[in-house]
Amino acid sequence: MTLLTLAAKLIINMDKFSKKAKNILEGFTNEVTGKNQKLSDQRMEICQSCVKFHKNFCLRGRGGCGCFLPAKTTVEDEKCPVDKW
Numbered sequence: 001m002t003l004l005t006l007a008a009k010l011i012i013n014m015d016k017f018s019k020k021a022k023n024i025l026e027g028f029t030n031e032v033t034g035k036n037q038k039l040s041d042q043r044m045e046i047c048q049s050c051v052k053f054h055k056n057f058c059l060r061g062r063g064g065c066g067c068f069l070p071a072k073t074t075v076e077d078e079k080c081p082v083d084k085w
């Protein structure tokens with residue numbers, strides 16, 4: 001692997017990390033302020049009947065994303081890892 005390829009991969013990973021960090025912050029802010037509550041309610045209803053759902057988390061041990069769903073479901077550009085919403 002060349003240094004240039006390594007640098008390109010690092011930049012791509014940093015971009016993914018910063019998007020994830022931005023969405024986590026946005027989700028918790030939305031949850032506190034009540035933004036996108038209707039969207040969250042619709043998504044949470046789907047999650048609550050999913051086998052990966054446990055105590056408001058999407059369980060990584062069952063193939064889920066590991067996210068705290070009351071926050072994640074408020075973020076418009078977030079997605080269910082198995083395309084249920």
Ligand code: SF4
Pocket residue numbers: 046047048050051052053057058059064065079080081082083084085
């Ligand atoms: S985000 Fe998707 S996989 Fe996770 S609990 Fe909700 S419906 Fe299930």
